[in-house]
Amino acid sequence: xxxxAKYLWRQFLDQTGYFxxxxxxxxxxxxxxxxxxxxxVTIMGPQKIIQYLYTIVGLMAAVxxxxxxxxxxxxxxxxxxxxxxxxxxxxxxxxPTIIFQTFIFVMFTxxxxxxxxxxxxxxxxxxxxxxxxxxxxxxxxxPFICVFLTVETPNLNKLNVLVFxxxxxxxxxLYLPDSIPGxxxxxxxxxxxxxxxxxLQANAVQIAWSINRLPHDILFFAxxxxxxxxxxxxxxxxxxxxxxxxxxxxxx
Numbered sequence: 001x002x003x004x005a006k007y008l009w010r011q012f013l014d015q016t017g018y019f020x021x022x023x024x025x026x027x028x029x030x031x032x033x034x035x036x037x038x039x040x041v042t043i044m045g046p047q048k049i050i051q052y053l054y055t056i057v058g059l060m061a062a063v064x065x066x067x068x069x070x071x072x073x074x075x076x077x078x079x080x081x082x083x084x085x086x087x088x089x090x091x092x093x094x095x096p097t098i099i100f101q102t103f104i105f106v107m108f109t110x111x112x113x114x115x116x117x118x119x120x121x122x123x124x125x126x127x128x129x130x131x132x133x134x135x136x137x138x139x140x141x142x143p144f145i146c147v148f149l150t151v152e153t154p155n156l157n158k159l160n161v162l163v164f165x166x167x168x169x170x171x172x173x174l175y176l177p178d179s180i181p182g183x184x185x186x187x188x189x190x191x192x193x194x195x196x197x198x199x200l201q202a203n204a205v206q207i208a209w210s211i212n213r214l215p216h217d218i219l220f221f222a223x224x225x226x227x228x229x230x231x232x233x234x235x236x237x238x239x240x241x242x243x244x245x246x247x248x249x250x251x252x
Contacts, residue, residue, distance in 0.1 A: 022074050026067040026101055030108040033060055037112055046120045050205050053116045053124075057109060057204040058173040061197045064105040065141050066164050071097045072145045094145055098138055106134055113204055126208035133199045133209070136220065140192050143227040146234060171197040189216075192223050 033056050040052050072094050113125035153159055168174065171194050177185050188194050195216060203209070 023071055023097075023100070026063055027104050029063050030060055030104060034108060034111055034115070037115055041115055041119050044119070049116055049119045050124075053112055054176075054201050054205050055173060057112060058171060058197050058201045059168070060105065060108065060112075061137070061200045062164070062167050062171060062173060064101060065137055065193065065196075066167060068098050068101050068138075068141050069145050069148045069163075070160055071101065073148050073151075091142070094142065098141070102134060102138060106130065109200070109204065122206070124206035125204050126206075129203040129208040130200070133196055133203060136199075137196045139224055140196055140227075143231045146231055167193060170194060172201065173197070190219075192220055195220050 037052065037056060040049055044052060109130060110125065110127075113123065117123050151159070170188060170191055172188075177189075177198065180188075189198075199209070199213075
């Protein structure tokens with residue numbers, strides 16, 4: 001096993017070690033969502049529980065994407081030693097948090113569907129579509145993690161709350177796509193976060209990927225190519241920013 005593989009394995013196992021309260025916060029949120037779903041199963045009929053499942057999967061998908069950004073920033077500035085991009089690339093340092101949080105999210109999404117199946121007598125989620133859209137979410141979030149690593153502000157906690165609120169408002173968590181004007185829906189659907197989260201929601205209620213969604217996939221990957229081309233240019237500047245940040249902390 002080479003050095004990078006050993007690093008990834010060790011850091012994956014250490015996710016509950018350093019910053020454990022932060023790293024396990026998404027797990028706690030997913031568990032609370034599962035408890036509410038279990039309560040809903042006892043009082044709601046099949047139609048209502050499906051709507052509830054749609055909403056909760058969307059909310060947890062937003063938590064998943066957001067947590068990968070925030071927790072990677074925490075890890076990158078944890079005890080100066082973590083910000084040593086000279087021996088381990090930044091993109092490799094992102095992977096343990098991404099893998100850990102993604103594993104938890106997929107596990108709870110399957111659990112949500114399993115408990116819903118007790119009421120609707122049908123296993124609605126498509127595992128292959130779930131893994132596909134989850135992979136799209138991982139690909140999408142990497143450039144935004146890079147951007148967040150360079151943010152310097154004394155009000156970071158307030159910024160985190162604001163970013164999460166905006167994320168929830170621009171994706172179909174608090175509303176159904178059919179409940180908003182068609183023009184607004186078309187505009188919002190151009191947002192790649194909208195596509196990933198809405199696709200995860202739809203897949204949870206038995207609308208898996210099909211060839212009809214291919215145009216949306218083409219648009220998504222076109223946006224991703226643009227983001228990654230920009231990130232290649234931004235990456236060297238980001239490493240310089242991390243070095244400068246570490247230098248400031250050492251001077252202090």
